[in-house]
Every structure is written in C-alpha cells, then in structure tokens.
Amino acid sequence: MKPEPPKVPRIPQATTKRLPLYYRFLQSFNNAGQTRVSSQELSEAMKIDSATIRRDFSHFGALGKKGYGYDVANLLEFFRHTLDQDEASNVALVGVGSLGSAFLKYNFQKNHNTKIVIAFDNKAPVEGKLMSDIPVFNPSVMEEKLAEYGVEIVIFTIPSRSAQEVADRLSKTPIKGILNFAPIRLVVPDHIRVQSIDLSVELQTLIYLIRNELA
Structure with a gap:
C-alpha cells in the first residue's frame, strides 16, 4: 500500500509554488551524487536567497541540521511524498x-x-x-x-x-x-x-x- 503523503500545515502560496522547484533541483543534486546540501548551495543553484529557502523549509519542521545542512536523499524523499509524486x-x-x-x-x-x-x-x-x-x-x-x-x-x-x-x-x-x-x-x-x-x-x-x- 502506498504511504500517505505527510500532513503539512497551511503554507503561503508563494512557498507552495516553489515546492516543485525544490524537488527538481534536489533531483539534480542527487543525480550528481551529492549527499548533503546547504541552503546557500540551493540558493546559488536556484537563484533564490537562502533566507527564503530556510523560511520555506521551516513551515515543514526541522528538515536539516545546523552546521550540516540538509541530507539530499531524505529531503528528496520528503518532497516526493509532499508533492505526491508516486501518484500520477x-x-x-x-x-x-x-x-x-x-x-x-x-x-x-x-x-x-x-x-x-x-x-x-x-x-x-x-x-x-x-x-x-x-x-x-x-x-x-x-x-x-x-x-x-x-x-x-x-x-x-x-x-x-x-x-x-x-x-x-x-x-x-x-x-x-x-x-x-x-x-x-x-x-x-x-x-x-x-x-x-x-x-x-x-x-x-x-x-x-x-x-x-x-x-
């Protein structure tokens, strides 16, 4: 049975529109073999300031660790379920x-x-x-x-x-x-x-x- 997408709080529409972009760029990092990524690296790749990225991610709880950044595979899995990518x-x-x-x-x-x-x-x-x-x-x-x-x-x-x-x-x-x-x-x-x-x-x-x- 396919797992239910994670339940998330109501988030701003601007954040919602960026979620597919995060998923796309995380796929690129994952395909390149990168195991972790910082908000600054995402910022440089996506041309979105890092403060906006951290604020967007904060709506979903603690997705990363201070001084470590974000685990690419875990973050990719989270957004895959959030965006319900398993269901066509x-x-x-x-x-x-x-x-x-x-x-x-x-x-x-x-x-x-x-x-x-x-x-x-x-x-x-x-x-x-x-x-x-x-x-x-x-x-x-x-x-x-x-x-x-x-x-x-x-x-x-x-x-x-x-x-x-x-x-x-x-x-x-x-x-x-x-x-x-x-x-x-x-x-x-x-x-x-x-x-x-x-x-x-x-x-x-x-x-x-x-x-x-x-x-």
Whole structure:
C-alpha cells in the first residue's frame, strides 16, 4: 500500500509554488551524487536567497541540521511524498491551438507525476483523432470522456469567450482543478481549484521589472 503523503500545515502560496522547484533541483543534486546540501548551495543553484529557502523549509519542521545542512536523499524523499509524486494524475487539455499543441508535444512526461491523456477541440471529430499520440475528441463528448479516462485536472488553452462556459460544464464533473491560460477569472464551485496564468500579465510584469532594474 502506498504511504500517505505527510500532513503539512497551511503554507503561503508563494512557498507552495516553489515546492516543485525544490524537488527538481534536489533531483539534480542527487543525480550528481551529492549527499548533503546547504541552503546557500540551493540558493546559488536556484537563484533564490537562502533566507527564503530556510523560511520555506521551516513551515515543514526541522528538515536539516545546523552546521550540516540538509541530507539530499531524505529531503528528496520528503518532497516526493509532499508533492505526491508516486501518484500520477491524468490531465485533459481543452483547446488544441498553437499553445495546446505545444502542451501535447511536451506532455510533462519527464520528472513529472502528471500526463495529458486526452484532449478536446472544436475541430476534432466526435469519434476522436490522434495528435502527438494523444486522443483528441470533440467537446460534445467531454463529460463522458473525462470520466472514462479518470481525469482530475484540466488545462484551458481556449479563448476567454468560451472558458466560463466550459468551466460551468466541468463544475458538474468530479474534476479537482483547472490550469487556466485564458485571460479571464473563472467562477467555479469550491470543489474545483483554479490556477490562472495570464501570459500577457506575466510579460508586462517582466518588462516592468527589467525597466526598473535598469532605471
């Protein structure tokens, strides 16, 4: 029987977003044969100040020892369970345009516990077709296929004009989360968590930071 992920206290969202990064860099240290690592070494590798790293880790209790640092294997195991890396999550993609097609080709297969198993697009036939070895169906059969493929998470790469309508349909299904690339704030019931990524906002933020650093 797979062990339960460790129960952790409520932590800040900014810390939550860094957890997969810690796991990725710890994998790199482990693959290089390094047995222990300091917060300073993590800081230099990740370009995150060491105080932030220590503060993030403090939310989970005593993960390291003063004067020793962190045991790489133990820390990697801890974050593997915390992020539930042993349990794969089936993902569906809605919208196979330029961005959606890129997701299908990448498909999170390396060092991730998620995999796109199905996609939906208005131009796809009801009976489905293969794109990058992923079955793509017409959205008219979305609810049926989500249940058939055991999907927990859905990625939206669709226009904002149709995003809320699709979200309304998904609210009546057992899905748990939406990764939303549509530039719209989705309204969903409490059992669905939404993570929105507005590429135009991210780009504007980057431009602002660059210009103010050079000012």
